[in-house]
Amino acid sequence: MNNLSGIISIAKKAGYVIVGQDTLKGYDRKLYLLLLDKTAGKSLNREMNFLAKNKEIPIIEIENLPEISKIENCKVLGIKNKNLSESIIKILKGE
Numbered sequence: 001m002n003n004l005s006g007i008i009s010i011a012k013k014a015g016y017v018i019v020g021q022d023t024l025k026g027y028d029r030k031l032y033l034l035l036l037d038k039t040a041g042k043s044l045n046r047e048m049n050f051l052a053k054n055k056e057i058p059i060i061e062i063e064n065l066p067e068i069s070k071i072e073n074c075k076v077l078g079i080k081n082k083n084l085s086e087s088i089i090k091i092l093k094g095e
Helices: 002-014 021-026 042-055 065-069 082-093
Strands: 017-019 033-037 059-062 076-079
Touching (some): 002 017, 002 065, 002 082, 017 021, 021 042, 033 042, 042 059, 059 082, 076 082
Parallel strands (some): 033 059
Antiparallel strands (some): 033 076
C-alpha cells in the first residue's frame, strides 16, 4: 500500500486527482479510474457505480482511502491520467 500512497501523492501534486462526489459528478472530461472507500455509504456507492458504468470508468473499492490518499474524510476520488491509473490498478492487482 505504500507504493499506492506514493502514486496517489504524485497524482495529487500533478493535478490529476478529482476528490468528492459532487466534483466527480460535475466533471465532464475523461477519467481513467475511480477509487471508492469500502466504508462509503450506500447512496455514494450507488451513484459512483452508476457514474462508472455510464462513463465506462473502472471502479475499485479499497480500504482506508483517507489514509492512503492523505485526504481527510475522502470516500471517493477519480484519477484523470491514464498511466497513473494503470499503475494504481497494477499495484492493487498485486503485479
